[in-house]
Amino acid sequence: MKLFITLLFPILCAACAHNATIGEKYLGKPYLFDPLGEESGIDTDPLIRFDVFDCTTFVETVLADDDVEELNKIRYKNGKIGFKNRNHFIESEWIPNNSNLVQNVSAKYGKTAIRTVKINRAAWMKRVHHIDDSTPIKTVQLEYIPYENLGTIKVDKPIIALFAFRENSKIKAKTGTDLAVHHMGFLLPNGMLRHASSSRGGVVDTDFAEYVAMRRQMPNNIGVVLLEIKK
Numbered sequence: 001m002k003l004f005i006t007l008l009f010p011i012l013c014a015a016c017a018h019n020a021t022i023g024e025k026y027l028g029k030p031y032l033f034d035p036l037g038e039e040s041g042i043d044t045d046p047l048i049r050f051d052v053f054d055c056t057t058f059v060e061t062v063l064a065d066d067d068v069e070e071l072n073k074i075r076y077k078n079g080k081i082g083f084k085n086r087n088h089f090i091e092s093e094w095i096p097n098n099s100n101l102v103q104n105v106s107a108k109y110g111k112t113a114i115r116t117v118k119i120n121r122a123a124w125m126k127r128v129h130h131i132d133d134s135t136p137i138k139t140v141q142l143e144y145i146p147y148e149n150l151g152t153i154k155v156d157k158p159i160i161a162l163f164a165f166r167e168n169s170k171i172k173a174k175t176g177t178d179l180a181v182h183h184m185g186f187l188l189p190n191g192m193l194r195h196a197s198s199s200r201g202g203v204v205d206t207d208f209a210e211y212v213a214m215r216r217q218m219p220n221n222i223g224v225v226l227l228e229i230k231k
Contacts (some may be wrong), residue, residue, distance in 0.1 A: 001063060002129055002199055005213040006150065013014075018046070022062060022158045022186055022188070022194070023058065023168060023186060023194050023203070024194075026050070026053065026058065026061075026062070026203045026205050026211050027194075027204065027205065028202055028204075029050070029051060029052060029053055029196075029202055029203045030051070030052045030053075030130040030201060030202045031052065031053065031054060031196050031197060031198050031200075031201050031202050031203075032052035032053065032054060032140045032171075033054050033198070034054060034057075035049060035052045035053065035057055036048065036049065036057050036075070037083075038081055038082060038083055038086075040190045041082075041083060041128065042083040042131070043083050043218050047068055047071070047072065047081070048061065048066075048068040048071055048080075050066065053104040053196040053202075053203055053225075054196055054198070055184050055185060055195055055196045055197075056090070056094075056184060058185070058196040058203055059160060059184050059185065059186065059197065061076055063101065063135070063180050063229070066181075067185050069230065072097075072163070073096055074087075074101065075087055075161060075210070076150050077093070078097075083129075083131075084113040084125075084131075084133065088121070088124075089119050089121065089177075089179070090162065090181040090184070091117050091139045091140045091142055091179070091180045091181055092119040092140045095227070100230065101229065101230055101231060102160060102227040102228065102229055103227065103230065104143055104225060104227055104228075105159070105226055105227065105228040106144055106145050106224070106225055106226045107143065108152075108226075109145060109153050109226055110145035110149045110150050110151060110153075111144050111145070111146075111149040112143045112144060112145055112146075112149070113143075113145075113222075113223070114139075114140055114141050114142065114144075114146060115138050115141075115142045115144055115166070115180050116139065116140070117139060117142060117167075117178050117179065118137050118138070118139050118140075118141075118177070118178050119137065119139075119178065119179075120137045120176055120177035120178070121133060121135040121137075121138070121175055121177070122135050123134075123177055123220070124135060124175050124176045124177045126176065126188075127175065127176035128176065128227045129176075134167060142164065142178070142180050142181075142225065143225070144164045144222065144223040144224060145221040145223050145224050145226070146163075146222060147212065147215075147216040147221070147222065147223050147224070149223075150212060150223065150224060152209070153187065153208070154189075154191075155187055155188075155189055156189055157175050157189065157229075158184060158185070158186045158187065158188050158189070158194075158229065159163075159226050159227060159228055159229060160184060160185070160187070160226070160227040160228075160229065161184065161185055161186070161187040161193060161208070161224055161225070161226055162181045162183070162224065162225035162226075162227065163181070163184070163215055163221065163223075163224060163225075164180050164221075164223050164224065164225055165180065165181075165182050165219075165220045165221045165222055166222050166223050168220050168222050176192065178216055181225070182221070183195070187208055187226070188205075191207060191208050191209065192206065192207060193205070193206045193207070193208040193210030194213050207216075212224065214230050
């Protein structure tokens with residue numbers, strides 16, 4: 001038994017280290033909204049970069065383990081690079097198109113509710129980017145934990161936390177579509193949220209409970225979606 005524990009200890013230590021260090025090397029990197037693109041065409045930003053992040057590109061880059069080919073598989077449907085093929089919407093595209101990588105496990109951590117959201121991709125393309133698109137409106141049922149049902153969450157490995165909000169007429173008027181996800185980051189076993197924060201200007205660690213308390217006070221914020229990382 002002593003020999004077994006001795007052999008197992010390095011494996012456990014490596015797992016603990018990974019849990020604590022996921023995305024750690026990017027702490028302090030500046031925030032920049034939408035820093036990635038297709039290098040040409042509509043969005044000429046680079047396919048990958050490590051000097052600046054927004055909340056989504058931070059999560060994507062870390063999940064891809066800094067590999068541009070893996071990143072493209074996460075950011076684009078079937079890994080086919082193109083602005084129209086990008087997983088622009090977390091609710092209707094990013095989550096289902098990355099079902100091999102993540103799954104919604106919110107129900108494991110609290111009593112859930114359903115946020116029904118209608119994603120009008122064509123209206124968003126036209127209003128925000130002046131591009132004609134024929135994608136039909138997609139209705140998505142997003143399972144989340146309302147803040148009033150959210151107790152202390154303990155995880156034994158990093159999971160992705162999404163922050164959900166109810167329909168917002170101002171956002172819909174601006175973007176042409178309803179949206180349900182406002183922010184994302186990694187919830188760590190030590191109770192910290194590692195995320196690219198616009199308000200704090202970069203990649204930071206924030207106490208998850210304190211962040212939830214702050215979000216709960218904001219208008220239209222309704223709860224948290226928790227995604228397990230399969231790999």
